[in-house]
Amino acid sequence: MKGDLAFDPASGAPLSEASSWHPDHGVRVRTPVEHPLAAGDWATREGALTNGELRSEASALQTYYKRVYSKAGADPKSVGRAHIAIKKIKAADDRAFDASVWLTLAERLATKGFDVQWMREFCSPKCPVCARESRYASTSDVKFPSDRYQEAVCASAPSEHGCVNEEIHDRVAELYERAFDEPFPDDPALV
Numbered sequence: 001m002k003g004d005l006a007f008d009p010a011s012g013a014p015l016s017e018a019s020s021w022h023p024d025h026g027v028r029v030r031t032p033v034e035h036p037l038a039a040g041d042w043a044t045r046e047g048a049l050t051n052g053e054l055r056s057e058a059s060a061l062q063t064y065y066k067r068v069y070s071k072a073g074a075d076p077k078s079v080g081r082a083h084i085a086i087k088k089i090k091a092a093d094d095r096a097f098d099a100s101v102w103l104t105l106a107e108r109l110a111t112k113g114f115d116v117q118w119m120r121e122f123c124s125p126k127c128p129v130c131a132r133e134s135r136y137a138s139t140s141d142v143k144f145p146s147d148r149y150q151e152a153v154c155a156s157a158p159s160e161h162g163c164v165n166e167e168i169h170d171r172v173a174e175l176y177e178r179a180f181d182e183p184f185p186d187d188p189a190l191v
């Protein structure tokens, strides 16, 4: 994931607060911070430059889940379920954005009886309409519905794309059905 919730797309480790100027790319870039739950071989990630990606590896998403669920006070029994579900979702579509994978995961855990409302806070949804373009502007974040905002609105083109609740729902439902070969619930928890 990118933005405030960015993590290393390969290991799932958090990123440094500080960033350094990267002349080749003309941007400031952060670096992964060693973490006991980091996936894979840390030696390959140490000193890597990244601001997070829209698509991360399955093992990085699994690490991210393990890192954040306890912060949210979520059920430790959900970890094993989440691990398997992430693998299935990524196997169904490895081009899906992390935000879609995360929301699909939340819906899966909800069907298994876990509370998933907390998962909203750990996801930066992207506008599914802008996703049709080849590149995502960083402003295509979506203001996710919450108690205060009932509608998910495209931050990049609010008047053009407006409320994208339905698009997010459809995208997650499609991914869910491909991953689990089961109909998407009529009463989803987050989308």
Ligand SMILES: [Zn+2]
Pocket: 127, 128, 129, 130, 140, 154, 155, 156, 157, 161
């Ligand atoms: Zn948009």
